[in-house]
Every structure is written in structure tokens, then in C-alpha cells.
Amino acid sequence: MSTTTTGTTTKTTISTSTTDANYVPRGPTSAELTFYAPPPDNAQPFNYVESPPPGQPTRNYGEDTQRVSLNDIRGNESSFHLDKDSFQALQDVSSATTYATFDSDASIRENYYPEVEALIKEHIPGVHKITLFDHTIRRANPDSRRQPVNRVHVDQTPTAALARVNLHITNPDEAKALAEGRYRIVNVWRPLSEEPVQSSPLAFASATSVDPADLVAVEHRYPNRTGQTMGVKYNPGQKWYYWSGMTGRERLLLKCSDSKGLRDGDVSQWVPHTAFVDERTPEGARPRESIEVRALIFG
Structure with a gap:
């Protein structure tokens, strides 16, 4: 193990030859993150969720790999908030x-969705309606269909968020009324296991x-x-930032869209x-192994 100090940032590096299989990486570090690079022809960027049509690539834009510093929020969880940073850390859940x-999806909806809804009501003030519209399980395993996404992204644009309101609120009059108020899309992220996350952690920018x-x-x-x-x-x-060694008793809220931030700019919109x-x-x-549940939150 070696420690170096540059300016005000201290970085600790553990050799990849570490043999203690129970070791949980913690503290400030750096990593290579994959950012967006525009299509060579400056066309509208696209990505196909499933197999693309014949002759089309899965995506038409490129990658820009950059090494960035990552600070560990462990021990400072209460310093971050959805309205300011667009992420929030919850402990002892x-x-x-x-x-x-x-x-199974049926078990998740029956047993886990009610917990997610209760969690949102407890920790996000002013909510009067919640629609849980999707979830994804990701496993860092070559055999898994959905693996961790190693590409910096935001899940929604403002246009997509409004489309979600109209897609998931099936009564047009209700959808119109709800869209005139505050609506947000928040992902609730957690590991499946009680054991601390050791590999493929999640990074997020304030x-x-x-x-x-x-x-x-x-x-x-x-x-x-x-x-x-x-x-x-x-x-x-x-x-x-990242949150080292997250366990099944911790939740990370990730805000992907917020109409209030779009309209008056006094709260953050996305992470x-x-x-x-x-x-x-x-x-x-x-x-x-993790699950993210996506929630439309009104109020």
C-alpha cells in the first residue's frame, strides 16, 4: 500500500495483487471513467436498447476515457442532499x-416495491403520489444479461421525464394536472447482499x-x-464521489430529473x-450485485 499527497488531495493506492478476498476498498482514490464523445459525423447521437436494425450500430457516438479523482463519502453521508447534489445517502435502513x-420480478414488485415507496415518503418531503415504473438488477458477472454500466450518463432528459409522466399516468387529465406541479424521477439504488460492495462500485458527480x-x-x-x-x-x-462498501442496509437516492429545477433553477436537476x-x-x-428502482415522484 502506498499513499501520495498532491495539493490538498490524498490518494491511497492498493496493489491489484491484494490477496485478502475480504478487503473492502475505501478512502479517496482515482479511476478511469468513460465519458461521451460525439459521433464523428456530428449526427444526432443514439443508442439502441435491444438489437439494432440490420446495418445500424448499437450506438453511433464514441468514448472519452479520463482518469478522475474520487472522494469517498463514507463518514460524511449527511453532507449531501437531493436538492443540492442530486444524490443522497441513507443508512441503517x-x-x-x-x-x-x-x-423474480413478481417477488420484487410484491415485497420490495412497498419498502421503496415507504422509504421515499419518509425521506423526500412533500410527496403526494409515487409511481414505481421500472427496476433493473445488475450483476458484475460475465453470464449476467444486465451488468454494471461503465459509461457516465444521466438516465433522463427533461423531455424524457415529461414523456414518462404521460406514459405511466394513464388518465390524460390526471397526467396534465400532475405535470403542472413538481415531478421528479429518482432511482433508489442498493446492493442485493448484506455484505459490503467490493467490486464495480458506483461513482456519481455532485x-x-x-x-x-x-x-x-x-x-x-x-x-x-x-x-x-x-x-x-x-x-x-x-x-x-463514491460510497465505499455499501451494504444491503444502505440506499443511494439518485435524482435523474426535477421539473422544479428546470422551471426556477433553485434546486438541482440531475446526477x-x-x-x-x-x-x-x-x-x-x-x-x-445491485438493484435500482425508478420512481416518478409528484410533489
Whole structure:
């Protein structure tokens, strides 16, 4: 193990030859993150969610790999808030779920969704309606269909967020009324296991450090509709964080859109995030397994 100090930042590096399979990387570090690079022909960037049509690539934009400093929020969790940073860390969350809860979509909706809804009501003031519209399980395993996403992105654009309101609120009059108030999309992220995350942790940038000019709308093409996500261009002013050793008793709230921020600018709107390869991960570490539940929140 070696420690170096540059300016006011201390970086600790653990050799990748670490043999303690139970070691949990913690503290400030640096990692290579994959940012957005525009299509060579400057065309509208797109990404196909499933197999692209014949002759089309899965995506038409490129990658810009940059090494960035990452600060560990462990021990400073209360310093960050959804309205300011677009992320918030919750600890000591009680849950009746077990690892087996996440074996099927039906079990997740029946047993975990009610906990997510209760969590949102407890920690996000002013909410009067919640619609949980999607979830994804990711496993850092070569055989898994959905693995951690190692690409900096934001899940929604303002246009896509409004489209979600109209898609998931099926009564047009209700959707119109709700869209005139405050609506947000927040992802609730957690590991599946009680054991601390050792590999493929999640990095996220405080919204206070993100220039809107760094965000690029990307067409997210489903088989039956087209949504939008955002690619994120590298900017050295961005402040990146991660939460070391997250367990199944902790939750990370990630705000992907906020109509209040769009309308009056007094709260943050979105949080760029990505999985990353932590070079300190020990040999034989547990593959990261996680679930993110996506919520439309009104009020």
C-alpha cells in the first residue's frame, strides 16, 4: 500500500495483487471513467436498447476515457442532499427482504416495491403520489444479461421525464394536472447482499459541479418508442464521489430529473453516474450485485 499527497488531495493506492478476498476498498482514490464523445459525423447521437436494425450500430457516438479523482463519502453521508447534489445517502435502513426476494420480478414488485415507496415518503418531503415504473438488477458477472454500466450518463432528459409522466399516468387529465406541479424521477439504488460492495462500485458527480453544457441528449431507442438519456462530456471541474462498501442496509437516492429545477433553477436537476473499475479490488472479490428502482415522484 502506498499513499501520495498532491495539493490538498490524498490518494491511497492498493496493489491489484491484494490477496485478502475480504478487503473492502475505501478512502479517496482515482479511476478511469468513460465519458461521451460525439459521433464523428456530428449526427444526432443514439443508442439502441435491444438489437439494432440490420446495418445500424448499437450506438453511433464514441468514448472519452479520463482518469478522475474520487472522494469517498463514507463518514460524511449527511453532507449531501437531493436538492443540492442530486444524490443522497441513507443508512441503517430496515428491510424485510432477503437475497431470495430478488429472484423474480413478481417477488420484487410484491415485497420490495412497498419498502421503496415507504422509504421515499419518509425521506423526500412533500410527496403526494409515487409511481414505481421500472427496476433493473445488475450483476458484475460475465453470464449476467444486465451488468454494471461503465459509461457516465444521466438516465433522463427533461423531455424524457415529461414523456414518462404521460406514459405511466394513464388518465390524460390526471397526467396534465400532475405535470403542472413538481415531478421528479429518482432511482433508489442498493446492493442485493448484506455484505459490503467490493467490486464495480458506483461513482456519481455532485450536481453543483456539473455544467449543463457538458450534457448531451441521446436518443434511447426501444423497440416500440424512443426516449432520451444524456451523455456526459468530461469537464475537470466536475466533483466525483463514491460510497465505499455499501451494504444491503444502505440506499443511494439518485435524482435523474426535477421539473422544479428546470422551471426556477433553485434546486438541482440531475446526477451523472457510472460504475467504475476500482483498481484496489482484491483477487476473488464478490461480484457486485445491485438493484435500482425508478420512481416518478409528484410533489
